[in-house]
Amino acid sequence: MRTRYLLPIFGLFLFQNLNSQESSGTVAVPKKKYVTKRMKTLPEIDGVITDQAWDHLDWGTDFVEKAPDEGKPPTYQTKFKIGYDDKYLYVALRAFDDEPEKIEQRLSRRDGFAGDRINVIIDSYHDKRTAFVFTVTAAGVKGEELATQNGQDWDASWNPIWYTDAVVDDKGWTAEMKIPFTQLRFGKAEEQVWGLNINRTFFREQERSLWQRIPNEVSGFISEAGELHGLKGLKSQKQLEIQPFTVFQYDTYEKEGSNPFRDGSDFSVNAGLDAKIGITNDLTLDLTVNPDFGQVEADPGAIALDGFQIFFNEQRPFFVENKNIFDFRFANGPDNVFYSRRIGRAPQGGVSLNDGEFADIPINTTILGAAKFSGKTRDGWSIGVLETLTSNEYAEIDNNGNRREELVEPLTNYFVARVQKDFNDRNSYIGGIFTSTNRNLNDDLSFLRKAAYTGGLDFRHEWHNRDYFIQSNVVASHVTGSKESIQATQESLTHLFQRVDASHVEVDPNRTSLTGTGGRIFGGKRGGGNWRYWAGVNWRSPELELNDVGFLRQADEIRQFASLRYLWQVPTETYRDASVRLRQLSSFDFEGNYNRMEYSLQGNINWINNWWTELELTHKPRIFLNTFLRGGPRWRYSEENFMVLFFGSDQSKKFNFRVGYIKSATEQNNFSFTRYVLGLNYQPFDSLNASLTTEFTENPNKTQYVNEADFGAVKRYILGNIDQKTWSTTLRLNYSINPNLSIQYYGQPFISRGRYNNFNYVNNSIAKDLNERVTWYGDNQIQQAPSGDYLVDEDANGVTDYEFSNPNFSFVQFRSNLVARWEYIPGSELFLVWAQGTTGNVDSDRSLLGGLNTQILDNTLENTFLIKATYRFL
Known part of the structure; x- marks a missing residue:
């Protein structure tokens, strides 16, 4: 069905009873x-x-x-x-x-x-x-x-x-x-x-x-x-719970030649301790020593061609519990002053290997110990304090039997303190947060920042029976380190002080610190009657840096946003409830460049038979990106229209499904995006549930960033026409023998393949017409060498002016977990885990299914077998 027919059909049900459903005033209960x-x-x-x-x-x-x-x-x-x-x-x-x-x-x-x-x-x-x-x-x-x-x-x-x-x-x-x-x-x-x-x-x-x-x-x-x-007459009950654990782990994988660290199998025994101590009846101290997260589900497959880091949700129990107390979101998306995935991250350093040498590099940084003091007092104080110490991590290097170590992650202390105070009969609160990251650095890791500190204040006030609100927060960051580390921070994708057309920022190679700010203020109406609305603004200054123990995708932005929503809350013969929402946003950088304007219309209906439909239509008349050319000038994308349509069946039935279709298109076919989603859920009997979600995405783009090169005194930003296809399927099976004994399976194959042709270079990066924005190479200007690299003779004089590597790729990942969990007494558990996986790159000339076969079916998968036992002393 064409897009232009969807909105009238959807709107027919949304608007049919607008006048009849107006609220006559707040109901007194x-x-x-x-x-x-x-x-x-x-x-x-x-x-x-x-x-x-x-x-x-x-x-x-x-x-x-x-x-x-x-x-x-x-x-x-x-x-x-x-x-x-x-x-x-x-x-x-x-x-x-x-x-x-x-x-x-x-x-x-x-x-x-x-x-x-x-x-x-x-x-x-x-x-x-x-x-x-x-x-x-x-x-x-x-x-x-x-x-x-x-x-x-x-x-x-x-x-x-x-x-x-x-x-x-x-x-x-x-x-x-x-x-x-x-x-x-x-x-x-x-x-x-x-x-x-x-x-x-x-x-x-x-x-x-x-x-x-x-x-x-x-x-x-x-x-x-x-x-x-x-x-x-209730007396304070001091909580004391101690939970030691033991883990036996056995790994098998394909032997890798003469690599002594990959001989086909590994065995290890690990032990640790978790404890929960009630300091008062309001506040609890959680402790963990050498925590194990082996039974945690693997992260889903993902690939980002824009160069930005990918946000993953926290799944580790110690950090997940009471995470709401430490939460301090201050802008849009996942940006947060505290992102616990930084703790225990993969080592950030690399190793230098000579011919014939092999290295064993840890996958994650060891958490030596962590303590979390959190809770809320009766008089309205919410308190959270987190102290964590991670160890020095070394890569072990073998040279024909001789071993040495190189430091790849330093001893690091992470500290987070969060507080909020309710007042005004709980209609208002004021709070703050402070975080610090301190690394014990040596010269080998001088590219890392030595210390990072952030502080923030937040406030919220509600009135008129909490129908109306105003909320604000502000954040300040300060990072210090060597000249090398601070220059790397300035030139990172988050900041890009080296942008060639930016007059408000520049790289200073002598700086040893950066200080920035961010924040948000917004307010509106979120209760009473059928109307909801809010508006606000957030900002992130060019020097704001949070990524030591927080998450910040991009600095140097001011974003304005507004939303107007109408709710149908009284069921009719057609639907149970419905809503429609109009949303608008715009953004600028700190130089005053007007970078984005976006409008969207969103609606959802829960039908009378418990089926549901969601529709979103978005128009983006203005899209400029400061980061697209990785330090080059601002880049203009063509005007874009975006549609999202999802619908599904009654989720109370033994079998239910959801179907999704996402479509994006731009002027001059600059790029497009199409995603198909199918989710199936089946409960054949009470103890077994099976769900399957499959997604297929096509994302062609005539101007995908490839590389940059020097053409004499001119910097060339090389782009290409990419044909990118991505497919993934996630299978979950849950079999429960009883409420305390269950078996769960999770499996996900993922492949993303990109093939490039019709290479071009940036001509006028902010031109509205795509043909003025880039210049395509002629057949006599570019050729592919036997090595696969592309050789460019831009002036067609028979001499190669510059070259770049073949950017084609085909990335495959497979992750699966089979977990048997038995809570044999309340709070004490036994886990049996079998995890399988592989990650690699395959020939991009192969089909998607062919690439999966090559990497998954034709290779020996890595296996991990775990036995974990915990016992909770009360």
């Missing part, structure tokens, strides 16, 4: 209160709520739909009881269902959140911004989340120790919970008042209902919870 009592006897946590221990407690009920039909009675009611003793909070849950045979009892790993389930949401701080969420499914699978930012962020990495079970009966299903007070955070008041809400997901109808009603138009979630009363 009284706060519910549940009064708990001390337990007289204790129940057995088996999911059956017939124990007499529950009899003296009152039922809480009268749940109200949250979705799809907010404010209406749910299909089936839910009720609960809550009791406590000196050490535990006890919860009994009853979910009524007249068709219990249809209850979805899907097994999954912990935090799978599949099937019918209930979330118990506890704001024990009662700060109206933060909550501990305990989830149990009808199959007895547990899950936990830490909800922050008033419900805007839900972190499933939190893994407390608690107890639960569930059973299905002729009335529906029931569940019990036993939650240690050591896993919660609360103050010292004689009588506690906590925030409380219970959320039930009625899976086959994709229906949610809440004990405390929260109208859709309200901007908050945690702040709108009901209250739990009656908690009297």
Whole structure:
């Protein structure tokens, strides 16, 4: 279907009821209160709520739909009881269902959140911004989340120790919970008042209902919870958990000639310790010594032709837990003052090898130890302190049996401190962050910065029942090092002080430090009625540098952005809910160059049958890049139009799918981008889930950067017409024998191939007409040598003026993990892991499938076998 037909069809449903759905004003909802009592006897946590221990407690009920039909009675009611003793909070849950045979009892790993389930949401701080969420499914699978930012962020990495079970009966299903007070955070008041809400997901109808009603138009979630009363005489429960671990690892791979470091196999034994200590009932100290992350899923395949670093999400448990406290985003995209993937990174130094020498270079830097002090006090202080030490890393070099070492990564200390304070009845906060990176350098690694420091302040204020907000932050950075390291920083792709047409920056080879700033201010309306809007500006000065322990893609930018959104929140016969959004942004550099203008229209519909559709149309009339020519002049791309269309089926069904189509096109066919996405998910029975996602991308570009060369006194920036194709498939299989024993498989082949022809060079980099922007080489000006290199005789006088290497490539990666996980007692686990993989380059003349066969099927894959055992002492 052509793009011009999609918008009217999509808009027909979006705009049909605009006037009828206008809100008449904020709905006033009284706060519910549940009064708990001390337990007289204790129940057995088996999911059956017939124990007499529950009899003296009152039922809480009268749940109200949250979705799809907010404010209406749910299909089936839910009720609960809550009791406590000196050490535990006890919860009994009853979910009524007249068709219990249809209850979805899907097994999954912990935090799978599949099937019918209930979330118990506890704001024990009662700060109206933060909550501990305990989830149990009808199959007895547990899950936990830490909800922050008033419900805007839900972190499933939190893994407390608690107890639960569930059973299905002729009335529906029931569940019990036993939650240690050591896993919660609360103050010292004689009588506690906590925030409380219970959320039930009625899976086959994709229906949610809440004990405390929260109208859709309200901007908050945690702040709108009901209250739990009656908690009297609670004593601070100091948490102490110690978890040693042992890892046995065996690696096999193809032997590499006479390389003594690649003889076909390796065996190692490793051990370490994790600990969690409750300093107060609000604040926790986490410690790790020689942490192991061997069971962590591999990063997905990716390749970037623009030269920028690729952002990967953190997956290591120690850094993932409580990551929300340390988060300090200040601009667009992934830019953040703290990026934990810097800690334990691959060594940054290289080695010098003579003929006949071999080197063994560590893959990652060893984390000797780390400590994390974090939490939130009852009076509104959020505190996070992280201290980490990574070791000297050496490459071992063999010269015919004689060994020597070369330092490739220095002893480094990373420090992060984060604090926020709530005030104004939790409607406002002010906070700050400080980070430092200090390296113990010698002359061999003088290209690295010796020290890096950043500091930041942030502020947010909400008013009118939290419907309106204004938020701001500011960051300053200071890096120091040798003249060599600071010059390298100035000339890096993030900064490009050497840009030939930039008058506001220049490379100073004598500098030994850089100081820069960045920040953001924005505000708007995010609750009340059906309209949402916000606008703001962010900036990153040319000298801002965060990449020692943060993430910064590009400095030297000022970006303005605005968004206007309308929501349809009342279901009709056609849809459950829908929204449409208009977005605009523009950007400038610090010299005042107007680099970008972009408009987009986005919409989504959740249909009445639980299918969904998302559409985005983007127009980019102005695109200038300061970084495209890697130090050359600003580059202009042709005007671009962009479309994204995704749709999918009901995710509650045993089989569901999603399909995506992304298309970009430019004037004069400068470049284009086409991506096809197909995702399939199948649950053949409750204990097995299979998902398959495949993506295919075509990205031809007439002016892809290749290299630069000197033509006399003139600098030539060489570009080429690239035909780039990328394909990947990700397979996930999860088989759960019971809620504590599961087997998981992850596998992803990835290939990206680029073939170049029709080379050209930059003529007028900012010309609107592509034919004025570049000049194509004639047949008599360029030829390919037998070596594969290209020889350029630009003046056609029979003498080679310059040359460049053949840029064709075909990059292949395969990663897979087979993990058996057994939580044999709460908090203690046994992992059996088999990982396979390969990474390499193949002949670009081969097809995509042929390249995969060459690298994966025709080669010996590297194998890693792990046995990891942990035991948690409480």
